[in-house]
Amino acid sequence: MSHISVNFLVVGDTGVGKSSIIASFFGEKIQPIHLPTHVLSASHCTFAFSSKEVEAYICDLPGSEHFRPIVSCFYPGAAAILLVFDLINKHTFNNLPRWMHDIRETLPAHSVVVLIGNKSDLEKARVVSRAEAQIFADRFHLRYFEVSAALGLNVGLAFDVAAGLVLDKVEERDGATSEEDKAVSSCDMGEEERLIWKKLM
Ligand SMILES: Nc1nc2c(ncn2[C@@H]2O[C@H](COP(=O)(O)OP(=O)(O)OP(=O)(O)O)[C@@H](O)[C@H]2O)c(=O)[nH]1
């Protein structure tokens, strides 16, 4: 099985559920109360996708405004960004253009962004419709998923699709489709970014 390593970044406003999505992806229960992330942390796992072994480095970043410049430092090393907003908090949806602005400034051309509306289990409290989120996603050519970290709904799918999009881009770039056994790297990091990512592991 050929192998690819993918650096995932999970970003979005504070409280949207980034840490919860990561916990859910690892099959863990989410924290019932909001404990804001202050320390950058990364988790590592491997999963099979489309006959490839995906080695995933998933970086959990704080969402508060204060950390925004630090968060931006990580975009150049990311192969996939999961941009999360909260389906029951309009403010987090209205802030998406700002996130996209920061991301687009530094994200490598071959990296991918997936938009995620979290807390789909709280349907009655929803204030962002699927249609308006889809319009935003279409505007920026993003895939859009509604997930529930609390129920573990669609979380794995979002990571799978992000990994698939990265694979497509890598194959497009390297013409690597015929070289199944070749280990491919999902993103070209500068030495500085590589050191930052390494420190997190
Ligand atoms: N009902 C419901 N609550 C959720 C879901 N995901 C997260 N939460 C709750 O939302 C709150 C914030 O979740 P976190 O994962 O800490 O949010 P975060 O985006 O990591 O926040 P920061 O670290 O401050 O940036 C917590 O109280 C979670 O229990 C979900 O899918 N459904």
Ligand SMILES: [Mg+2]
């Ligand atoms: Mg967090």
